[in-house]
Amino acid sequence: xxxxxxxxxxxxxxxxxxxxxxxxxxxxxxxxxxxxxxxxxxxxxxxxxxxxxxxxxxxxxxxxxxxxxxxxxxxxxxxxxxxxxxxxxxxxxxxxxxxxxxxxxxxxxxxxxxxxxxxxxxxxxxxxxxxxxxxxxxxxxxxxxxxxxxxxxxxxxxxxxxxxxxxxxxxxxxxxxxxxxxxxxxxxxxxxxxxxxxxxxxxxxxxxxxxxxxxxxxxxxxxxxxxxxxxxxxxxxxxxxxxxxxxxxxxxxxxxxxxxxxxxxxxxxxxxxxxxxxxxxxxxxxxxxxxxxxxxxxxxxxxxxxxxxxxxxxxxxxxxxxxxxxxxxxxxxxxxxxxxxxxxxxxxxxxxxxxxxxxxxxxxxxxxxxxxxxxxxxxxxxxxxxxxxxxxxxxxxxxxxxxxxxxxxxxxxxxxxxxxxxxxxxxxxxxxxxxxxxxxxxxxxxxxxxxxxxxxxxxxxxxxxxxxxxxxxxxxxxxxxxxxxxxxxxxxxxxxxxxxxxxxxxxxxxxxxxxxxxxxxxxxxxxxxxxxxxxxxxxxxxxxxxxxxxxxxxxxxxxxxxxxxxxxxxxxxxxxxxxxxxxxxxx
RNA sequence: GCCCCUGUAGCUCAAUUGGAUAGAGCGACGGACUUCUAAUCCGUAGGUUGGGGGUUCGAGUCCUCCCGGGGGCGCCA
Numbered sequence: 001x002x003x004x005x006x007x008x009x010x011x012x013x014x015x016x017x018x019x020x021x022x023x024x025x026x027x028x029x030x031x032x033x034x035x036x037x038x039x040x041x042x043x044x045x046x047x048x049x050x051x052x053x054x055x056x057x058x059x060x061x062x063x064x065x066x067x068x069x070x071x072x073x074x075x076x077x078x079x080x081x082x083x084x085x086x087x088x089x090x091x092x093x094x095x096x097x098x099x100x101x102x103x104x105x106x107x108x109x110x111x112x113x114x115x116x117x118x119x120x121x122x123x124x125x126x127x128x129x130x131x132x133x134x135x136x137x138x139x140x141x142x143x144x145x146x147x148x149x150x151x152x153x154x155x156x157x158x159x160x161x162x163x164x165x166x167x168x169x170x171x172x173x174x175x176x177x178x179x180x181x182x183x184x185x186x187x188x189x190x191x192x193x194x195x196x197x198x199x200x201x202x203x204x205x206x207x208x209x210x211x212x213x214x215x216x217x218x219x220x221x222x223x224x225x226x227x228x229x230x231x232x233x234x235x236x237x238x239x240x241x242x243x244x245x246x247x248x249x250x251x252x253x254x255x256x257x258x259x260x261x262x263x264x265x266x267x268x269x270x271x272x273x274x275x276x277x278x279x280x281x282x283x284x285x286x287x288x289x290x291x292x293x294x295x296x297x298x299x300x301x302x303x304x305x306x307x308x309x310x311x312x313x314x315x316x317x318x319x320x321x322x323x324x325x326x327x328x329x330x331x332x333x334x335x336x337x338x339x340x341x342x343x344x345x346x347x348x349x350x351x352x353x354x355x356x357x358x359x360x361x362x363x364x365x366x367x368x369x370x371x372x373x374x375x376x377x378x379x380x381x382x383x384x385x386x387x388x389x390x391x392x393x394x395x396x397x398x399x400x401x402x403x404x405x406x407x408x409x410x411x412x413x414x415x416x417x418x419x420x421x422x423x424x425x426x427x428x429x430x431x432x433x434x435x436x437x438x439x440x441x442x443x444x445x446x447x448x449x450x451x452x453x454x455x456x457x458x459x460x461x462x463x464x465x466x467x468x469x470x471x472x473x474x475x476x477x478x479x480x481x482x483x484x485x486x487x488x489x490x491x492x493x494x495x496x497x498x499x500x501x502x503x504x505x506x507x508x509x510x511x512x513x514x515x516x517x518x519x520x521x522x523x524x525x526x527x528x529x530x531x532x533x534x535x536x537x538x539x540x541x542x543x544x545x546x547x548x549x550x551x552x553x554x555x556x557x558x559x560x561x562x563x564x565x566x567x568x569x570x571x572x573x574x575x576x577x578x579x580x581x582x583x584x585x586x587x
Numbered sequence: 588g589c590c591c592c593u594g595u596a597g598c599u600c601a602a603u604u605g606g607a608u609a610g611a612g613c614g615a616c617g618g619a620c621u622u623c624u625a626a627u628c629c630g631u632a633g634g635u636u637g638g639g640g641g642u643u644c645g646a647g648u649c650c651u652c653c654c655g656g657g658g659g660c661g662c663c664a
Contacts, residue, residue: 028603031603039607041605041606044606044644044645045605078607078645079606079607079644079645080606080644081606081607123664163664164662164663164664165664212663213663223662291661292661292662294661295662296661296662305589306590306591306660307589307590307660308590308660309660310662311661312661312662313662314662315662317662319662321663322663323662348591348592348657348658348659349658350659350664351591351592351658352590353659377592379593379657379658380657380658384598384599386656413626416626419626446600446601446612447599447601448601450592450593451600452592452593452657453599453600454598454599454600459599462612462613462626464613464626464627465611465613466599466600466601466611466612467612470612470626473624473626473627474627476624477623477624478623480623480624481623485623512603515603516603519603519604523603527600527601528603531601531602531611534611534612535611538611538628541627541628542627542628542629544623544627544628545619545625545628545629548622548623549623550623551623586624587624
């Protein structure tokens with residue numbers, strides 16, 4: 001149990017003994033550290049329920065809490081804030097308890113859920129670009145958070161490999177190279193070597209997409225090719241397989257560079273054999289209906305304040321769309337994977353689409369009410385000029401290039417600071433990679449995900465300020481102390497009652513970790529973890545500045561401080577890990 | 588036109604979901620190193636939270652009306 005839940009329970013009992021709801025006892029870290037360490041605001045809420053003055057209630061609760069030997073001071077301030085300060089002995093006792101716990105006081109959930117995290121969403125025929133960056137980074141962090149809480153996590157990148165964009169490519173390639181065996185209805189064998197490279201596809205796709213917007217005849221051919229592929233044309237399937245392979249090769253490299261992994265490598269195509277059946281059953285059940293030549297599900301609800309377009313299951317030409325595969329994927333995740341919660345970490349611009357899919361999934365009985373479907377939306381990554389991040393020529397920036405950029409920037413920073421100079425080249429390169437990825441991920445995750453944010457390479461890769469490298473540096477300094485202590489045979493001991501303000505501050509910060517993680521999970525908001533990690537590093541740096549650990553002559557105190565350093569490092573590394581950031585051993 | 592998001596210090600962003608005196612980082616200015624890695628730490632300045640009205644003991648947060656920015660709106664993903 002965490003300290004804060006313990007304090008909340010104590011305050012809750014006091015409220016309960018007054019005939020009030022125990023939930024009012026929630027204790028949180030104080031917003032006025034100069035007044036107290038913790039506070040409870042329940043008395044002011046209680047006043048309405050009880051018809052008593054908030055101060056009277058607060059006084060009674062504070063009096064009850066005062067009897068605890070753990071509490072040094074419980075008093076009432078302002079309209080009814082209950083302020084609490086613990087004894088240093090109690091702090092030390094809780095510090096030892098939290099630090100000895102491999103979950104740092106967080107515990108694990110009683111009833112684990114199966115959580116599918118759908119993130120990254122790379123498309124066939126495209127190398128990943130900056131648009132995939134946020135989804136990948138945020139999704140990965142959320143997956144790590146839910147896993148740490150004890151849930152069963154299923155990470156799925158959900159490749160975009162089955163829709164109209166496939167038909168577009170097929171039609172364009174056929175026009176360019178009509179002699180390829182993939183388009184020959186009599187062919188039975190196809191080359192093992194891909195006729196196109198990823199670079200080819202990247203050139204072909206935008207042109208084909210643009211042309212389809214103006215050229216109705218071409219667009220129709222692409223739609224037909226989509227239908228042929230989806231209905232099993234062997235030539236198109238063979239060509240499709242090649243396109244998928246060249247795309248995935250590049251995407252796997254990017255994921256590896258980011259240190260991101262998936263449990264499944266599914267895509268839209270992996271549900272292709274459910275599509276027909278699903279659509280038929282929806283038709284039979286009266287959920288789907290014909291409209292303007294297409295097959296749709298109407299998803300309007302009585303209390304809507306706007307018109308909703310229907311979800312389209314089947315195009316006029318008979319092809320399935322991403323709405324269809326998304327719906328079938330919900331079915332697969334519920335029926336086969338046993339999902340209790342599905343998180344879709346996808347760009348904010350698709351919020352209408354997900355609202356449609358979720359409504360259709362409920363209406364069609366595909367997702368029962370106890371399965372939660374959530375769109376975890378996020379904003380755009382902009383340049384410092386406030387406009388969407390583009391290349392100098394105005395093109396899309398590829399993810400691989402971004403990764404190279406941050407690694408180079410990290411390397412330059414290391415050089416400029418004469419850091420890691422004495423290490424060999426391979427280690428320096430690895431440090432630069434870790435620092436670059438940290439700069440990139442932290443720069444993203446520190447922001448509230450729902451708003452747009454500015455990608456500023458210089459700022460992100462700085463070792464100063466609220467950055468990934470600053471946090472790595474703080475952790476490395478702790479590692480360095482612990483390594484030196486080890487060399488000198490100094491051992492960490494039992495944490496004793498803190499005697500310095502910075503020491504107390506660090507312990508208080510560390511003790512609030514469980515609630516921060518819980519909030520981050522509840523809100524699906526990694527920025528709370530990032531912000532807390534920065535605060536924690538700051539508290540440690542202040543402690544580090546004031547209390548010189550290794551030269552401390554009092555053995556017990558030195559042992560206590562070493563234990564505090566060990567606990568801080570474990571917490572910091574865990575927090576960074578939850579953000580997908582690794583800490584080098586030295587730098 | 589309709590719907591969603593958004594507006595907080597010079598800049599980039601937070602704010603425990605309605606709590607006390609709105610906080611960080613950068614930048615600016617002023618301090619602290621015979622260092623446990625100073626890429627650190629301390630301090631100062633900087634705000635009518637876009638504007639008006641309302642609800643509340645209490646509003647950056649909720650309601651309402653304006654103003655500005657972004658996004659989405661049937662067979663792309």
